[in-house]
Amino acid sequence: MHTKSVAQLIKGLRDRQFSSVEVTGAYLERIALLDREYNSFITVDAAAALAAAAVADNRLGAGDSAALTGIPIAHKDIFCTDGMRTSCGSRMLDNFVPPYDATIVQRFRTTGAVLLGKTNMDEFAMGSSTESSYYGPTRNPWNTALVPGGSSGGSAAAVAGLLAPAATGTDTGGSIRQPASFCGITGLKPTYGRVSRLGMVAFASSLDQAGPMAHSAEDCALLLNVMAGHDPLDSTSSPTATTDYCTTLDASLAGLRIGLPIEYFGEGLDATTGTCIHSALRELEAQGAELVEVSLPHSALTIPTYYIIAPAEASTNLSRFDGVRYGYRCANPVDLHDLYTRTRQEGFGDEVKRRILVGTYALSAGYYDAYYKKAQQIRRLIKQEFMDCFQQVDIIAGPTTPGPAFALGAKSNDPVAMYLEDVYTLAVNLAGLPGMSVPAGFVDDKPVGLQLIGRHFDEARLLNVAHRFQQATDWHLRTPGSASGGRR
Amino acid sequence: MQLYQPRGFWARRKCDKFTPPAAPRVASCDFINMAIKQDDIEKIAELARIRIAEEEIGQVTLRITEILHMVDRLQTVDTHDVEPMSNALDAVQYLRPDVVTEGNRRASFQAIAPAVENGLYLVPRVIE
Numbered sequence: 001m002h003t004k005s006v007a008q009l010i011k012g013l014r015d016r017q018f019s020s021v022e023v024t025g026a027y028l029e030r031i032a033l034l035d036r037e038y039n040s041f042i043t044v045d046a047a048a049a050l051a052a053a054a055v056a057d058n059r060l061g062a063g064d065s066a067a068l069t070g071i072p073i074a075h076k077d078i079f080c081t082d083g084m085r086t087s088c089g090s091r092m093l094d095n096f097v098p099p100y101d102a103t104i105v106q107r108f109r110t111t112g113a114v115l116l117g118k119t120n121m122d123e124f125a126m127g128s129s130t131e132s133s134y135y136g137p138t139r140n141p142w143n144t145a146l147v148p149g150g151s152s153g154g155s156a157a158a159v160a161g162l163l164a165p166a167a168t169g170t171d172t173g174g175s176i177r178q179p180a181s182f183c184g185i186t187g188l189k190p191t192y193g194r195v196s197r198l199g200m201v202a203f204a205s206s207l208d209q210a211g212p213m214a215h216s217a218e219d220c221a222l223l224l225n226v227m228a229g230h231d232p233l234d235s236t237s238s239p240t241a242t243t244d245y246c247t248t249l250d251a252s253l254a255g256l257r258i259g260l261p262i263e264y265f266g267e268g269l270d271a272t273t274g275t276c277i278h279s280a281l282r283e284l285e286a287q288g289a290e291l292v293e294v295s296l297p298h299s300a301l302t303i304p305t306y307y308i309i310a311p312a313e314a315s316t317n318l319s320r321f322d323g324v325r326y327g328y329r330c331a332n333p334v335d336l337h338d339l340y341t342r343t344r345q346e347g348f349g350d351e352v353k354r355r356i357l358v359g360t361y362a363l364s365a366g367y368y369d370a371y372y373k374k375a376q377q378i379r380r381l382i383k384q385e386f387m388d389c390f391q392q393v394d395i396i397a398g399p400t401t402p403g404p405a406f407a408l409g410a411k412s413n414d415p416v417a418m419y420l421e422d423v424y425t426l427a428v429n430l431a432g433l434p435g436m437s438v439p440a441g442f443v444d445d446k447p448v449g450l451q452l453i454g455r456h457f458d459e460a461r462l463l464n465v466a467h468r469f470q471q472a473t474d475w476h477l478r479t480p481g482s483a484s485g486g487r488r
Numbered sequence: 489m490q491l492y493q494p495r496g497f498w499a500r501r502k503c504d505k506f507t508p509p510a511a512p513r514v515a516s517c518d519f520i521n522m523a524i525k526q527d528d529i530e531k532i533a534e535l536a537r538i539r540i541a542e543e544e545i546g547q548v549t550l551r552i553t554e555i556l557h558m559v560d561r562l563q564t565v566d567t568h569d570v571e572p573m574s575n576a577l578d579a580v581q582y583l584r585p586d587v588v589t590e591g592n593r594r595a596s597f598q599a600i601a602p603a604v605e606n607g608l609y610l611v612p613r614v615i616e
Contacts, residue, residue, distance in 0.1 A: 099596040192576050206575055235581055304559040315536060322537075324609050329602035336614050341539035353538055357529065357548070358555055360536040374562050376572035381565070383576055416554050432576025456577065 001026040002162045003479070006071055006219040009165055013060055013070045020060065020070030024053035024114050027072050031117065031163050034483065039138050040148075040157040042077045043085050044117035052114045059112050068226055069112030074164040076155050077118035078125055079105050079210070080199040088201045089121040089133040089151075092321050092328045092347035102199025103231045104168065104210055111226050116164050120154030123349045124318065125175055125203045127151050128421040131412045132351045139408070140183060141480040142446060146405040149179030149421075155213050156183035161483045166214035166223055170200060172207045173306055174400075174425025177437035180213055181400035181449025184439045186466060186476055187213040188220045191457050192432035193238035195224075196231030204313035205236070207306075207429040216476050217438065217466035221245035224459060240457050248460045249467040254288030256465065257393040263299035264398030264424055276441030276448040277399045283472055284397070284465065294389045294396065298382045302427040303419055305382065308362050308375035309430070314352075315359030321347060354415060383431040386453075395465060396453040399424055400437040404446035424451060434459045438466045439475035447475075524553050 001023055004012065012018050028046045035041055049072065056070035080086050080098035082105075087093045101109065108115070122132045130138040130153025138153045140146040141161035148157040152169030156179035159167050169176040171189035180187030188211045195210045202208060212223030224245050231237040260281065265274060285291055323329035323343030330346050333339035348356070362371035389396060402423060411418045428435040433453055440450035450469070454462045470476050529549045533540050540548055594607060603610035 095600075097600060099593065099600065193579065232584065236575070236579065238577070238579070298565075301561060301565065304561045307555060307559055308562070319537075323602060324611055325597070326600045326602075333612050335612050337537075339612055340537040344537055345539040345541075348538070353540075354548070354551055354555070356536050356538060357532050357552055360532045361524075361528075361552070361556075364532065364535065370563070371559070373572050374565075374567060375559075376574060377567035377570040378562060378565055379576075380570055380573035381567070383573065415551055416558050419558070430576065 002030055002165075004165065005215055006068075006165050006222050009071055010068070010222070014065070020053040020056040020114060021050060023070065024049050024072045024116070027116055027164060034161055035163060037139065037144060037482065038141055038157045038161050038163070039136055040120055040154040040161065040163060041074070041117045042087055042089070042120050042133075042135050042154070045084060048084070049114055049116055056112045056114060066111040067222065068108065070114065071166070072114040072116040072164060073108055073223075074116045074119050074155060074158050074167040075105060075108075076121055076152050076167065076169050078121060078170055078201045079168065080201070081105050081115065081118065084115070084118065086118065086201070087134065088125070089123040089135065090348065090352070091134045093201070094134065094328065096327050098199070100199060103196035103233060104227050105199065107226050113226070119152070119158055119167060122151035122153070122351070124201065124314070124352050125151040125170055125172055126314070126351050126355055128174065128178055128418050129408075129412065130154060130179070131408065132349055134349065137408055140405050141482050142184060142405070144482060145407055146446065147182065147408055149182035149405060151175040151179075152187075152213065153179045156180055156185055156187070159183070159185045159213055159215065160480060162479060166212060166219050168210060168223070168227070169213045170208060170210045171429065172203050172209075173310060173429050174422040176211050176213060177400050177425050177435055177449065177451060178421060180437040181451075182405040182447065184447030184475070184478065184480075185213060185215055186217055186220055186436070186438055187211065188224065188436045188459065188462065189428065189434060190224065190228060190459050191238070191434045192429075193236055194434070194457065194459065195227045196234045196237050198231055198234045202317040204310040205317060206313060207310060209429070216470055217436075217463045218246070218249055218470075221249060221463045221467075224463070228459070238457070243460055245460050245463050248464050251464045252288065253284060253465060253468050256284075256289040256395070257292055258284060258289050259292050259294035259389050259393030259396040261294050261296045261299065261389075261396060261398055263296050268402050268423065269399060270403035270443065272443040273399055273401075273403055273448050276443065277450055280440040280450045280469065280473075281397060283469060287468055287472065292393050294393060296385050296389065296427065298378065298385055299423075299427060301378055302382060302430060303423060305375045305378045305430060306422070306426040307358070307419060308371050309379065311355040311359035312362045312372050313359070315356045315363065318348075318352070318356055323347070351415065379430050382427055386427070386431045386433060390455050394455075395458075395461060398451050400449035400451040401425075404443045404448055428453055432456060434462055436462045436466055438469060439478075440473075441475055524549065524556060
């Protein structure tokens with residue numbers, strides 16, 4: 001049961017081959033059995049999941065089912081869930097039980113999906129390894145000595161380890177694509193504004209975007225159909241019309257122009273990873289796509305630009321955690337100042353505090369123009385460069401990360417080394433573009449991801465290219481030995 | 489780690505019609521002095537309302553200095569006349585009609601607060 005894709009589960013549920021209670025029960029058993037090792041979930045409520053599955057079975061029986069009725073889904077613990085703890089991987093929100101659902105959580109409930117549990121993540125989504133979680137690190141199912149990537153590492157590991165057929169994630173600088181790459185699954189970060197941010201704990205509001213993580217492009221399309229669309233409660237949500245992302249999956253790639261940025265294949269790219277990406281591009285070429293060399297000369301500036309803008313926005317967003325209205329409060333505060341400063345000292349971890357301090361500095365009087373305004377100007381140059389490229393090509397392709405998953409602890413004490421992990425993914429968030437990571441091979445038994453970048457609101461094209469690639473390859477069907485191994 | 493050497497289609501396509509755009513324009517020189525002192529960190533921490541333990545302040549200063557050193561590259565780019573971008577789609581904030589759409593949920597919001605009394609949030613005494 002746990003080896004089936006979302007598309008296969010939908011069919012099996014509709015054909016009454018099995019019930020949602022059976023499917024949900026099978027995943028809950030696997031979580032109980034294997035998650036002690038992966039630590040991919042922070043919260044699992046088995047009774048609530050089985051109750052929701054029973055309701056879904058009634059709907060299926062009554063012929064009242066919607067797109068994902070009865071399908072178990074794991075949500076990153078950044079999405080507010082009414083009545084279920086939403087920690088954001090932080091001690092600050094360890095006791096926070098939201099009084100409302102995030103819009104996407106609500107959408108999944110409405111379609112009848114079963115909430116399996118909440119997945120582990122870097123604290124407040126700030127990290128690339130899921131090591132900064134208050135609940136301990138998540139481990140990569142392909143090799144538990146390795147990190148799963150981050151910040152949506154719990155979601156990636158849960159899907160890779162076959163503890164959930166699909167999950168949600170969020171991506172501010174690569175947090176869906178990089179863990180998808182490290183765990184050998186498919187992940188999509190939609191265009192900024194495509195998916196509602198309401199009820200998603202804010203990190204950097206001009207960059208944050210939620211998206212699906214699953215085994216295949218087809219499954220991601222099924223989830224995106226539920227997630228995408230305008231939300232009147234999120235003023236940055238786009239009113240641009242959505243399409244049915246499943247209908248164009250099979251479109252031919254003949255004549256598709258794929259841009260390969262020379263900067264994404266240069267200094268810093270691991271040799272075997274480069275070879276995997278090279279072979280993947282050959283496959284797309286064999287299907288009729290044309291490979292065109294392009295250049296994104298500002299690529300080297302994306303890390304410094306991001307590490308001003310994201311911390312600046314984070315320092316503003318995280319000022320709401322004050323120990324007064326919800327969340328952690330320090331013991332025995334002597335006065336209000338002590339309550340604020342000690343609550344934030346004790347409630348936040350090191351990386352979160354570091355980013356708040358950098359952001360506060362970049363926004364402070366005398367430094368605003370030199371840092372924040374400067375970064376916003378370069379952000380425009382970075383976006384313009386992509387717009388110019390998309391005059392010549394339909395999509396851009398390259399590696400998702402410079403190399404495969406690294407060992408736990410290898411970079412956790414060196415923030416700048418950790419930041420370099422996101423060298424190929426950050427620009428996509430700065431420019432607000434949709435990006436995907438698609439399994440494209442292995443380096444020493446560690447998965448490698450092919451990154452696809454599209455024009456604004458061209459998610460359907462990315463899913464189409466990924467799906468065609470997955471029709472010709474089986475990288476996305478491989479499963480790790482720790483999850484029982486073999487081919488799905 | 490062995491680095492990737494482009495081959496194959498790269499070699500074939502080296503002379504494609506496409507000409508890469510010019511390299512970024514470099515400003516004459518307006519580097520900021522990056523030396524951030526422990527005093528500065530203490531001031532920022534006070535602005536951010538984060539207490540830093542005495543024994544940690546040296547390490548925090550070191551890490552933040554490394555990050556500021558990394559972002560220093562931004563100063564090499566000439567951004568004269570470039571409009572700052574705060575939204576990648578240059579979207580504007582839209583407004584909804586000014587009508588009440590949600591009911592009063594004070595009880596459920598206060599149920600998750602650390603300390604409340606008679607419908608009020610409790611904090612330590614601020615007025616003597």
